[in-house]
Each structure stands twice: as structure tokens, then as C-alpha cells.
Amino acid sequence: MKVAFLGATRGMGRSLSRLMAGRGDELFLLGRDVSDLERSAHDLEARAGRGSVGIARCDLAEPGGFAAALDAAESRLGGLDTVVVTAGDFARQEELEADTDRARRLLEVDFTNTVTFCEHARKRLLARGGGGGGGTLVVFSSVAGERGRKPVVIYGAAKAGLSRYLEGLDHKFRADGLRTVCVKPGFVKTSMTDGLRPPPFAGDPDDVARTVLSAIDRGQPVVYAPPIWRWVMLVIRLLPRFVMRRIGF
């Protein structure tokens, strides 16, 4: 695969990009901090023991740079068949409630700008020549978007919107060869969730990466990771409102 990867420097993105590089996929890394990207590129090169990994700056907070970043990836890789987005913004509900401007920035990054980035990616994947038409767009949403919940009112709303967008893309463009994979991680122990108390079934980023990679290979439209969260969220979705008002989850 020829993969443009936004968010490979940390957390689940780091784990997934290592699996991909390890099996011989060609990667191009996009991210905010060039020196951090360089370090991750070196890591992937050293672990894979072959090839070289290109990088370009791309910040989800700056939609103006999306097209150029994807162009750079496309020309360096000589085409593009997979785009992965693991990057996103996160803050705790209390912080977002206290600072409305912070909340607006999070909504913008996690919804508006992520969708905008996906639109740029979608066009490139659909326009892919050589009879290969389409490709795979993998985006990390969250189980937080499955139900309005107290600890993730705002973050969850952004992720709910993102999940719906990806669902719509899948319905509209799958016939044209575009496969969308919406990843819904449950609680995963990464630096993003450091300091939060892990609930039962908290996952490990390397295990999540394995689940996600096999879903990408199969073109599965929605993947819960760790897989048990599919059933956890099924229960949560079935809970009546009066229960959701009472519990803290």
C-alpha cells in the first residue's frame, strides 16, 4: 500500500504506522511538528530496515495546507491508495465547558477540519488512475460519538458528526471503489488519555493497531477496537435516558 498518514507520531497512529512499515507498506507522514515527524520517519525506517519515509507538515488546525500536504505525499509515493487519519484534538469535558473558545477549536479540528481533510483525500483517491479507482480512507473517530454522554458531551458531538460523515461517504462512494474505514476506539491507554482513570476493557495501542490493520485489509466500514467495545457500546446505546442521566459514564 502507498499510505499518507496524518498522526503517525503518537499513540495509536504510531503503533499502526509501525505495523504497516513492518510489512512493507510505503508511508508518507503528515503532522504538525517537522522535527517530530523526522524522528518518527527514522523510527519506521530503522524498524522496517528498508525504504525511506517522506514527511510533510500538515496541521489539522490549518485547512489551507491540506491540499499541498496531500500533493507532496502523492508525488513522493508515486500515487496514493490509502489515507489514514489518526490525528485529532482532545480535552476533558470540564476544560471545554470552562473555556468556550477551546471548545470551538476542538469542534473545528475534530469535525470541520477533519471532514475537510477527508474531502481532499477522497477526491484524490477517487481520481486515482490506472484502473485502480478509489482506495481506502481510514479515519479514527471514537466510541464517544455513539451516545451523548456526560464525560464527552462536546468531544463526543464532534466524533458523532465525523462518524456520520464517514458513514455517508461509504454509502455514496463505495460503488466507485472508495472504501471508508471508520475506526471507533474505546478507551485506549495512550498519552491522550494519560491521567484519566482507565475503565474496564481499556485497550493497548499495539493491539488496537492489529485489529485496525486487519479491518483495513478487509475494507470493513466500521471497526471497534478493542473489539469488545462494540458490545459495550451496544449496551450503552440501549440504555434509557433516565439511566444515562444518572450514571457518570
Added chain:
Amino acid sequence: MRGREVRSEDLEELTRDAVLSRGLGRSYGDSSLPPPGHPVVAATPLADRILAFDASTGRLRAEAGLSLRAINRAFLPRGFYAPVTPGTQIITLGGMVAADVHGKNHHRDGCFGAHVTRLRMRVADGRIVECSPEQEAELFRATVGGMGLTGHVLEVECGLARVPSPWLMTESERIHDIDRFIDGLKEAGLRWPHTMGWIDCLSRGALMGRGILMKGRWAERHEAPPGMPPPRRRPSVPFVLPGWVVNRGSVRAFNAVFYRRHPPRMRRRVMHPESFFYPLDAIGHWNRMYGPRGFTQYQCVLPESAGRGAARRFLELLTRRGGASMLCVIKDCGPEGVGILSFPKAGISIALDIPIRDDTQSLVDALNELVIAEGGRIYLAKDQFTRPEHFRAMEPRLGAWTCIRRKWDPEGRLRSAQSVRVLGDRP
């Protein structure tokens, strides 16, 4: 002990205000625990990127949180392995530097620090400093084996060893008593790069110190099975067993089975590197065997000058005090290395598991007094009970090390639960 870890991929950010870094937390005592007055420790395992690897020289540079397991798994298929490895691979590069770990090949290859060529550190005043045996050499030598008390290790550059195949050629044999064991170890060390022994420290009298001596070297290509060693399955102790499970009777039975299971003759075989180097990693959560109070380790080195009788005197004291230890490991140590406070010195090292009981403190005190009398010393990475006066008595090098430490950290900001306990740092 109350405390918590903060974790991040960004060690520079993470260590800015931290008083202690911690890797994978496998040191047995309190060296990776924060001091009581500042109960937060910077956890490094998310900072695990390889920054450079040169396959022509084996030189590796990586972030300090990279685990030894990740290194071995990434590089063994390419014909490289860690030059020195402790008995677990669940350890970070930073931890390997801080404890200046040694392995079965200490008599030949020294400690890990002998293979470290460069460190990038955040020191107490907040600066980021590179040090090596040539540059800021004092800081380098105080940091190797310095238990993380001279600064936060951010990046490590070290050499990996080239290996002819990914398998080990090993020999093992039964040894009938401690004196023959010491002779056997020293003799094996002349021909074998990796040697170690397991001894039954409950057997007394003529059988005192009986056990199994193991020797190994990397197999040559023509001796090795084709293909890579397969990943091993890991059974796990599912829950904390009751405290009575490990007792004199069960340990005696375990030791007898372990001894008798080995054929009386020399046994020669090819081994999986993980089975040879990390027998305990094969069982997840094995610490749960020791019950809710857990266990501590005790490891000391008895110097060559004390003669081979020192090991016998040590075992006599241990059996007299009734210390029931499942795992008693004996190793041959080569000369002191680059680290000012590093543990090994030429002689014999003995390591034991001690289940924690009400009398553990007095047992450790008694062992320490013997070790002081023999001119030996203990390994801080495994210590939880040594008294400060005992440590000072066994460490004539402490003054020199403290001098360098104070130069880089005059206010004594960097500290751990262990340094408060053993070195008298402020809480």
C-alpha cells in the same frame, strides 16, 4: 507507597519538572518509585522511537523508553542482539543505563554501560546535555549505574552485538556443592561467553549449593535450526496466590524437582534466546506467586579477594536464617566497568528472591553485615531494605559519586524513594 506516573511520547516536555524518570518498573525495590514529598514520576515507555541504526557497525540510537524486547525483536532477524542483557527484556534503555545492567556474559563483556557511547540527558537545572566517555565524562560515568539520580536519560546511543545465528548453543550440568560450583563457573567462563548457575539454597551439609550450571554461546550458522525462533506463548499467573503458597516445604519441593529434572549427565542443546536469557518472562505476572505481601530480591557480589569460601559462608548464613528462596542465581563477575556506582566487581554474584515476611529486614541486615565483612556490595536495582549505614560501609565510591551528583544538582532536586531511604536525600 502512593504515587503516580505521568506518561508522554515527549520526554523533553515530560521531564521538565520531574524529579525522577521511570521505565517499565521492573526493578525489584524502590529505585523507580518517587520520593514521598513529590509523588509523581515521569514514565518513559511511550518514548520508544529508534532514531538511527547503522547496520555496518551495529550502532543504535533511540529514545530512552524503548524496551529491550522491542530492540531484540527488531534486530535479531537482522543478525544483531543487545550486547548485554539482564534477566528480563521488560526493561527500557534508560533503565538499562540507570542500573548499568549486567548479564550472563559479565565476565567477558562487562556491563551494558561498556557498550553505551552517548547519552542525551536533561539535568537538574533544566538544561539538556549530551555526554559520553569523552564529553562530560564525569556526568556520563556517574549516570551509568547512577539509578537515574544524576539526570533524566532522554536518548541512548549504544552498540548492538552481531550474532552468527538467532539461536543459542548451550550446555548444562548438575553440580554437587558450592565449592565445585564456583570452580565450575570460573572454568566455564574461560571458554563460554554466557554462564550462570541456579543453586538450591535450601540444601545443607555436603550438598550445600548443589545446582545446575548453564553455559551458552550464539550458535554458528551451521549448528542452528533453519528459521527464526518462533514467538513464545506466555502463560500467566491469573491472580495473587495466598501468602502460604511459597513456603519452605514448597520451595524445597520445587528445588528438588528442578535439580532432578536435569539429567545427571551433561546436556547439550540448542535454545530459543528468550528461553535462555529470560526464563521468567515466560510466565506473566509470576510475582503473584508470592502472595499479597510480595517478595524482594537480594543480590550481592562477593569479591575475588574473599576467596571461594565466601559463597559458602553466605549460603550457610542464609540456610541458618531460614530464608526460603525459589530462585537463587549465581554468576561470575568480571572487573568493574565505567559506571562509578555500578554494581559488579570481579568475584561471584549471588541473587535470591525473598518472600516478604515480618523478619525480612533482619534477614537483609544479617546478609548485609556478612557482605560488608567479605568486602562485597549489593545491587541497588534490587534493593528495598538496605540501611544507609550498611550501604555507606560497602561503598567507598559513594563519596566520589556524590561529589559529581552535587555538582550537577546542587539543590538535590532529583531523587527517588530509594535515594531518600539509602542516601539520605530530602523527602
